[in-house]
Amino acid sequence: MRILLTIAWRNIREHKVKTAIIGLIMIIGIMVLVVGNSFMDSAAAGIERYYIQNYTGHFMITGRTRGQLTLFGYQDMTAMERAVPRIPQYAEIVEFARSLPYVESINPQVSTTAMISRGDNMLGVSQLFGIVPDQYQKMFPDNVEILEGGFWEPGSQGVLLNKTVAEHLERRIGFALEPGDKILFTSASTISGMRIREVEISGIFQFKQSNVQLDMVSLMDISNVRALSGMVVGHSEPAELTEEEQVLLGDIDADSIFDSLDSLFAPVETEEDTLDEEYWLSLLGDTESRDLSNVEDTGAWQYLLVRLTDEKYLRQAQSDFANFFSEQNLAAETRDWLQAAGAMAGLSYGIKSIFNGVVLIIAVVAIIIIMNTLVISVTERMGEIGTMRAIGAQKSFVRKMVTLETLLLSGTAGTIGVLLGALILFILNRVGLEASNMFFEIIYGGPVLRPELSLSSVLTSFVVIIIVGIVSSTYPARIVMKTSPLKAMESSR
């Protein structure tokens, strides 16, 4: 082994240009890998930290449902078509959560999207989180910065308008909105149809750490959000359909419908009675039952956010809740913070996957370049290798020599690359990277990113460089093996 190391080291020193080319490629590759991976890890860790601390907790409890349910509602094709389910037996679930020693705090929420208007003007849209201010602030004490006014008083109603939403509305109406102003919120729900609520602005705020999705979120009293979401005590009775109405239920085929028709015209009776004023005023009949069924369902919540004393209890907590739901036969489930956070947080993770794909392509290119340079290197030394074979060196000895030479080079270049990467990260950490636009804000998980060297990126980089070293030395080693010692010695003359 010592002889092998001596020969490999001598070869590296003697072929300075080639060593420099391969070494430089490896150093740059490793540096990019370390910086890039640390960068993405820091962004991902930052996103996770600030979502858990400020928006989602470690996980959320929801009614059982299919699809991509997030804290912002469904984020798939069915977003406008489905209502977020209510948490069944909410009080029992809260009691169970409070009995668990590792649960630090809980916060219930309801979410909906509403159009905002004032007078005849449709001004914009806002995502609304229906909350109870005390509970919300207890769980997320540091995420809200009040710019004007404040939360609504306990027992009263109001909306704390996001600064970004307020600025958008102000551009449309041409004057500044202030606490005390009233605006109309209109929502469309599949269960209760459209709903309108006039709500007083109690204040204007911004999330301390935000992104484009969170910039659209305003905080509103739970009563108004429940009303906008159609969370009322009344529910539709199962529809009673006549035979004729049942004909077109389920799958229908246009051709077959029109195939069986003799005539398109149906005899329809027309009403010719003269209608008096009484008729016009009693058209709706009894409206009292309507008013009773539209009373707010005060126990209804869509999300229960749970923060743990330590992240290490996450699996245990999810398992305990799953068992509880199963025992109590509750159609509820837990969703982790990443599912709760929705598209923006997911996008940052998606970009990391793209980055890893780019790294893979770079690695393949590096392998080809290094392999090519090594082929030239071993071809030049064919005479020397042939002589070694002729005086008794085994094939395995020569193969080991080539591989060890590459590994030695990769190891040295890798170490230099990691050190340079660490230096760059140290500088970036001190300076801080400011997101110049929305795209970078999503990647960074906030307005400023201070990347830190991550152990996983260093380990990944070394694994990658060793694989690159081994793979790129196999082909040159095979060329050497295929050439007979006699031919090898002849080629050196």
Added chain:
Amino acid sequence: MKKVHFLAAVLLCILAMSLVAQAQDLRHIEEILDNLDAQSRFDGSDFSAVLTMIVEDLEQGIEKMVVRQFRRDDGERFLLLIQEPVTQRGQGYLLEGDNLWFYDPSSRQFAHTSLKETFQGSDARNADFGSSSYSSSYEIEGYLEGTLGSFEVYIIDLKAVDDTVPFPYVKLWVTKDSNLVLKTEEYSLTYRLMRTGLFPKYTKVGNVVIPVQMVFIDELIEGNKTQISVSEISTNDIPDHVFTKAYIERVNR
């Protein structure tokens, strides 16, 4: 040389004739669209009816809605007053020319909405409840002749001329003999099929022909569909005050 001139003249004649024939064909299709719009309008009389809507939703199940419709096409007005289900009773849509208002009795507030929006989360759009405007809102992109079931039809491709209609592209299946729309396919800007409409039953009220059975199929979510049947049709005069915000508020008291 004379032969060449003769052939060129014949070819030009054929080309000119085919262009004339094509123009005449398109004029014929334009006339059909004019006819569709004209026969859907209650000019000179009011119209009222009860709409029964069966909304099939894969998640929510089947819901039945009963809606009172009052229409006055002179002045582009309509009032849709929801009677069932009970939680939505009294909610109303009032169209006054270009303005469509929605009324929520639980907050006693009106808010602006659009004809392009869906009606109460169903597969119907608010625009489906007025007269049609194919000739003014769309231009003809092409047409084919074909059959639908046992009916001979023109299949007409239309492209919206502005953004006032719910969908930018529409394909119509119109009967050749009576000019009735049997089927519609509505597409997004990227030409993705969004909704299919079927109109298997019509009735004639005076000079106006209206569909009394309609089916709107959501092509994005399989299984979602809304059928609308029209009953209690009347062409009696409707008092002017019915088409006002004040009336919706009064009837909800």
